[in-house]
Amino acid sequence: MLFSSIPFLFWFLPCVLLFYFIVPRGLKNTAILFSSLFFYGWGEPGYIVWLVTAIATGYVFGLLLERFRKRDKISKALFVLSVSISLAILGYFKYSDFFISNLNIMTGSSLPLLRLALPIGISFYTFQVLSYMIDIYRGDAAAQKNPIDLALYVVLFPQLIAGPIVRYTTIAGQLKERSLTVEKIALGIRRFIIGLGKKIMVANLLGELCGIFRESKDKSVLFFWLYAVAYSLHIYFDFSGYSDMAIGLGKIFGFTFPENFNYPYISASITEFWQRWHMSLGSWFRDYVYIPLGGNRVCVSRHLFNIFVVWMLTGFWHGAAWNFIVWGIYFAFLLIIEKLWLLKSLKQKRIWNHVYVIFLVIISFVIFDASSIGQAFSYIKAMFGASGYPLVSKEFLYYFRSYGGVLVVAMFAATPLPKKVWSRLGATPVGGDVLVIAEPLAILAMLVACTAYLVDGSYNPFLYFRF
């Protein structure tokens, strides 16, 4: 079920809220657990089996890992087994066909592809279960004895299918005890509706533009650039909008989830970009892969190797295709170059640093969005006028004019400026008084506007559902 859909907003959510707020305190976790399972099973009920398997794996191995923590060999064996089971399920669904097709290419064999449908959110919930088991193995967390609470950690619907990737240690306390206040609910409503607006009124429109470009038979160099810029903004608003909605919904139910984006497009270096983009995934790889590999407390060559491995895996996490791996390696090289040579000069904030980051990120998302490596390179070639396309085309001119307003809004909203302006306005005596009424009305207006777009049945897929 999509957050940005009428069934979710006006059917599922009101029922869950009603259910959640009327059940006694002791049953709230059960209420939200069953609501989350319903939410997950809405589109594809068959996938619940794999979700329950992930929960069961986490629960059983969590208890075992804690029980045998002092017996090193058993503990290690259990740890390897638990991680292997989780990764095997993820690998089976997500990567089987990738490996089979590459094996076929390399060996000339013709093994049939499995063509498995990817259970929604499997990459996210598998990483959550993995982090839980790793934390117990390391002794950083105590195993959850209550299966309802552990299940709730994994399936909590606001963050179940597209993150943020929540660590068990972050919400272990909240699973037992959380407070609900008007302030939290108001904050949650604001955050959720702002996320909804980012998704519906910016990401979806830019996604529409990207779709038009892909279908166009009247491409031109500038149309390629328009697409690349639109896609870079689209993916940001799509994913950060979803994260805002997840964080907002979490607040409404009393949970505090980690932030996932922090205005990545204002970064002055690629290193900074990755400290601001998909932060929950970045920190997961840092804590569970990069640091165990030795991080930066090793010799230079090993440090560079660690970076390379982490970013290749980050790319591979996003999808079972070579373009995602190349995308990850692309960032590995950029980060290595920055670490070795550029980072000091990039720390002096200059306009060119931002141009450098935005240019490289735009190129990266062309690779990310491509259906193959070949298409990625042909698009990049076309952007630099090396594919024989004309500079301008009739369709480019039309769609540039038609989507220019959305692009300007998106570029402005991708910076902290709107928030700063709003805060400064609120800090003035008159502005503060006005915002008491104006801010709730603006939030309401955004909800109504989003509803209008949904009722009209506009373009509305979620990009990160495939990960």
Place this chain on the structure above:
Amino acid sequence: MKKYKDIICVAIVGLVFACLALAAWLLPSKEFSDSERRKLAQVPKLSLSSIEDGSFVTKFESYTQDQFPLRDTFRTLKAFLVYNVFGQLDNNGIYMADGYAAKLEYPLNVSSVNHAADRFGYIYETFLADKNVNVYLSIVPDKSYFLAGRYGYPSMDYEKLFAIMQGKMSYAEYIDITGTLDITDYYKTDTHWRQEKVTDTAAKIAAGMGVTLSGKYSEKVLEHPFYGVYYGQSSLPLPTETIHYLTNDILDGCKVTNYEKGTVGGIYDMQKAAGKDPYEIFLSGAVSLITIENPNYQNSRELIIFRDSYGSSIAPLLVEGYSKVTLVDIRYLRADFLDKFIEFNDQDVLFLFSTLVLNNSETLT
């Protein structure tokens, strides 16, 4: 102050949210959307198989969207946001130029145009090639032909479309009507042309087939307001239009046989005036096979028109030159079976299709 702001936020957003949700749950379902001219989705039936194959979810989503309270108001709001807040140039492919709502029909779908020409070629080869018939082709340009270039909207390559059709239909004499038409000949909110404005176009087509029309009609106005197909699609509060229709003694004396319904009547089907699409007063709208018999024409000259909906309003103007006009819509009647209904011999045969249908010809059989 912040505390008050939070309370107001929770109260007003919660109230509106709860009202919309309750209205969505409790309001009775509507069968039909007048503005969109389509049936609305209803509550889907719940079954194990519909859950398993995902059809329940898909249908339920359509149902919640179609039956949402204040649906038309929300659609109008969305159109307002699209045009006035984001400054987009079209909403769902409908654009406004010079007060006219038109559809972006872009780019030229060459395979569709070829498909249309192939279907017409099939009809010619199967039923007409060895008969004593005169074959003509005329193409009705859609509104974008007049608006797109002038107002900077992309449009199909019309000249290429005309050239493909003429090239592949060399057996037909081409009657170019683009010179007799301009944008004022079309309804502002609908795709179609206005009958009272296309008498010169009818005369041009007739002349192309060697027929002279007197062009004497009296103009009548339909009392019912007319909201064209783009009225609903644009979702904008566009002004109401009126349908004018032409009559004279010849038209009044004609007998129209609707083979689909087995009914006999006149040129104008006034039962359709208060219906969902008043344009259907012209020969009852989309009908697969219709004949118009003109008892006032003394000879036995006949015309067969292969046509789309544009033909409904212009065909009556051609009747004057024929004893019988047969209108065939091969979107609803399989071309394979034409000889079961029509005897082809010694007739004028006109292929009269709009650029919109030629560019989306998958429905031509």
